[in-house]
Amino acid sequence: MKQRQFKQQNVASVITTVEKPIIKVSELSITILVTLIVSLMFLSCSNQKKEKTAALSVSETKPIQMNSVVVSQTTYEIVPNDKVCMVNDRYMGVEQIPIDVEGITYYGCCQGCVEKLQKNIDNVRFGSNPIDDTKIDKANAVIVQDKSKGNVFYFASKEDAQNFINKNRA
Numbered sequence: 001m002k003q004r005q006f007k008q009q010n011v012a013s014v015i016t017t018v019e020k021p022i023i024k025v026s027e028l029s030i031t032i033l034v035t036l037i038v039s040l041m042f043l044s045c046s047n048q049k050k051e052k053t054a055a056l057s058v059s060e061t062k063p064i065q066m067n068s069v070v071v072s073q074t075t076y077e078i079v080p081n082d083k084v085c086m087v088n089d090r091y092m093g094v095e096q097i098p099i100d101v102e103g104i105t106y107y108g109c110c111q112g113c114v115e116k117l118q119k120n121i122d123n124v125r126f127g128s129n130p131i132d133d134t135k136i137d138k139a140n141a142v143i144v145q146d147k148s149k150g151n152v153f154y155f156a157s158k159e160d161a162q163n164f165i166n167k168n169r170a
Contacts, residue, residue, distance in 0.1 A: 075147050075148045079145045082096060086125070087108050089152050091150055127154030129154060142155045143155075
């Protein structure tokens with residue numbers, strides 16, 4: 001009996017498997033989401049000095065007719081101080097970080113705001129009353145939100161704030 005010798009080539013099969021592709025997609029989605037959130041935090045706390053405008057813009061509102069009752073829309077409302085970032089002068093809608101400075105509590109949205117308020121960088125602890133342009137300590141101010149834009153105004157008293165709201169009501 002003759003023996004035949006066959007040359008066998010060493011062929012290595014490479015098999016790649018993706019275990020649970022859903023997990024990989026989820027991890028990627030979470031990474032993208034975290035990156036976006038961190039980017040937004042840095043953008044909201046930029047070191048650029050805010051532009052101050054001399055004139056207030058008031059958006060026009062029209063009354064809504066509902067079942068023979070006229071309801072007036074208002075773009076301004078008094079908001080709680082702890083839901084305002086006092087560095088960005090924006091109503092955030094959720095409680096902000098309380099920052100104690102010499103027994104007075106200010107509020108900020110991130111660690112950058114904490115430092116700015118503690119060191120009073122750019123005189124950030126103070127705002128200007130739009131009625132008479134007097135300097136107002138933001139921690140003790142009555143704060144009014146412009147609902148159409150999200151920015152806020154600081155007033156020395158609730159009466160000043162209400163006068164501003166009434167004057168700018170459609």
